[in-house]
Every structure is written in C-alpha cells, then in structure tokens.
Amino acid sequence: MTKSNPKPVFGDQNDFFEEVKGRKTALFLDYDGTLTPIVSRPEDAQISQEMKDLLAQLAEKYTVAVITGRDMDDVKKLVGLNNLVYAGSHGFRISGPDGLYKEHEKTSVLLPELNIIEKELMELQKKYKGVQIDRKRYAIGVHYRNAKDEEIDDILADFEEVLAKNPGYKKGTGKKIVEIKPDLDWHKGKAVLWILQELGLAADDSVIPVYIGDDDTDEDAFEALETDGIGIGIMVEHSGNSTHASYTLKDVDEVATLFKKLL
Numbered sequence: 001m002t003k004s005n006p007k008p009v010f011g012d013q014n015d016f017f018e019e020v021k022g023r024k025t026a027l028f029l030d031y032d033g034t035l036t037p038i039v040s041r042p043e044d045a046q047i048s049q050e051m052k053d054l055l056a057q058l059a060e061k062y063t064v065a066v067i068t069g070r071d072m073d074d075v076k077k078l079v080g081l082n083n084l085v086y087a088g089s090h091g092f093r094i095s096g097p098d099g100l101y102k103e104h105e106k107t108s109v110l111l112p113e114l115n116i117i118e119k120e121l122m123e124l125q126k127k128y129k130g131v132q133i134d135r136k137r138y139a140i141g142v143h144y145r146n147a148k149d150e151e152i153d154d155i156l157a158d159f160e161e162v163l164a165k166n167p168g169y170k171k172g173t174g175k176k177i178v179e180i181k182p183d184l185d186w187h188k189g190k191a192v193l194w195i196l197q198e199l200g201l202a203a204d205d206s207v208i209p210v211y212i213g214d215d216d217t218d219e220d221a222f223e224a225l226e227t228d229g230i231g232i233g234i235m236v237e238h239s240g241n242s243t244h245a246s247y248t249l250k251d252v253d254e255v256a257t258l259f260k261k262l263l
C-alpha cells in the first residue's frame with residue numbers, strides 16, 4: 001500500500017527504532033542520492049571517507065548490500081569494500097562474500113542486443129549537447145541533467161523512438177535519467193528477496209531487513225519488503241509523491257546519522 005506521508009525516522013515518535021529494537025538489521029542501500037549526494041556528472045558521485053568508514057563498521061555487525069542502478073563493477077570500485085554484497089544494473093548482477101553470485105540467465109541474448117541499442121542511443125549523445133549515455137551491463141541510461149531545457153522534450157521523444165524499435169525492452173525512469181532495461185520480471189525488490197534467501201536471512205525472525213533509497217527504482221524494493229511485513233523501507237528526500245516506504249530521511253547526512261545510531 002502506498003502512502004503520501006511516510007514518517008520521519010528522526011521524528012517526534014521513536015517508531016522506527018521501536019520496530020528494529022532487539023533485532024539485527026540487514027541493510028540494503030541504494031548508492032546515488034543515498035550514500036552520495038546527487039551531483040551533475042555520474043562519474044563525480046564519489047562516496048565520502050566518513051560514509052565508507054561507517055559502511056565498513058556496519059558490515060562487521062550486519063549484512064550490508066548496495067543495490068544500485070549503476071553497473072555492479074562500477075559501484076564495487078566506488079565503494080571499495082570487500083565484505084559487502086553488491087547488486088548492479090537494478091539487480092541483474094549480484095555478487096558478495098563467500099562466492100555469492102547471480103547473473104541473469106539470459107546474458108547471451110541480452111548483451112548483444114544491448115550492444116546494438118547502445119549504438120542507437122549514442123546518436124542522442126552526438127545530437128544533443130549535455131546528453132550522456134551510461135552503459136551498465138544490463139541497462140543503458142540516457143542522462144539529460146546537463147542538456148538544454150528546451151531540448152529535453154526532443155531528447156525524450158528520440159529515446160521513445162529507440163525504445164519502440166526494441167521489443168523486449170522497457171523504459172525506466174529516475175533523476176534526470178531515462179533508461180532502457182530488459183522487459184523481464186526482475187528488479188531491485190526481487191534482488192533483495194533473492195539475497196535474503198541466499199544468505200539464509202529470509203526465515204530468520206531475529207533479522208529485520210531495512211532498505212534505504214531515494215528514487216523511482218527503489219519503490220520495487222520498498223514494495224517487496226512492505227509485503228507481509230518482511231522489512232522496512234526508508235525514502236531519502238521524500239518529494240511528497242506516494243511511496244511504499246514507511247519512513248523518511250532528509251538527506252545523505254541523515255543517512256549517516258542513522259548509521260551511527262545503528263552502530
């Protein structure tokens with residue numbers, strides 16, 4: 001069930017801390033907008049040393065997973081910690097300690113197709129100043145944050161044309177980004193449930209999964225955890241739109257404050 005007014009984690013009431021009291025959190029964390037502030041260019045979204053240190057300490061106590069729309073190898077390099085689980089391309093590729101690994105079984109079909117779509121989308125980068133094509137293994141983003149305002153409608157129309165030519169693929173949306181993704185029943189929420197199952201945490205009542213994210217694609221994970229009360233979703237910088245998250249944090253600094261409280 002979506003809500004338009006999720007509760008602040010650090011509000012007048014202590015509801016979030018009451019919910020997690022006496023249980024071990026398993027932390028599922030989005031990267032952009034959650035662990036790092038949104039910046040103009042994706043390559044400049046570097047995680048702070050303070051956030052890295054907090055993640056390293058949390059990972060000594062809890063399961064910590066980064067669940068991102070970025071490419072898995074990209075986010076692994078950015079975070080740079082070995083004892084975390086990483087899910088990239090919105091969950092299509094996952095790896096973690098002790099040989100945890102999953103890659104979508106349709107790799108051999110999807111990769112050549114995505115390579116062709118990437119070439120088609122590169123035309124938008126050539127045509128419009130400020131457009132940046134962002135290839136991840138299982139998705140291709142078209143960033144338009146730095147495009148001219150008056151060209152955005154045309155960019156999105158050209159994107160729709162490419163999408164229409166490629167059955168089997170669907171559109172994803174995010175912060176000043178549209179993406180082409182495989183039209184398959186797999187997303188961040190399914191990835192979180194898969195990780196919980198594989199790590200033997202799904203049936204462990206002493207564990208409470210908490211997912212923190214800030215964007216459209218995180219709704220799948222909020223919804224997956226909300227179902228049957230499996231866990232808790234926290235939306236960062238809630239815009240007022242309806243969400244499956246139950247709680248909110250103001251910004252990346254408040255995410256860090258929550259981490260310190262959990263340690």
Ligand SMILES: O=P(O)(O)OC[C@H]1O[C@H](O[C@H]2O[C@H](CO)[C@@H](O)[C@H](O)[C@H]2O)[C@H](O)[C@@H](O)[C@@H]1O
Nearest residue numbers: 031032038039040041042045068069070175177
């Ligand atoms: O699932 P996430 O970890 O939140 O990744 C979502 C997308 O994040 C990145 O793009 C966004 O952040 C950039 C850096 O702050 C910003 O410049 C851009 O406008 C945002 O859309 C990343 O580049 C994408 O690949 C991710 O899909």
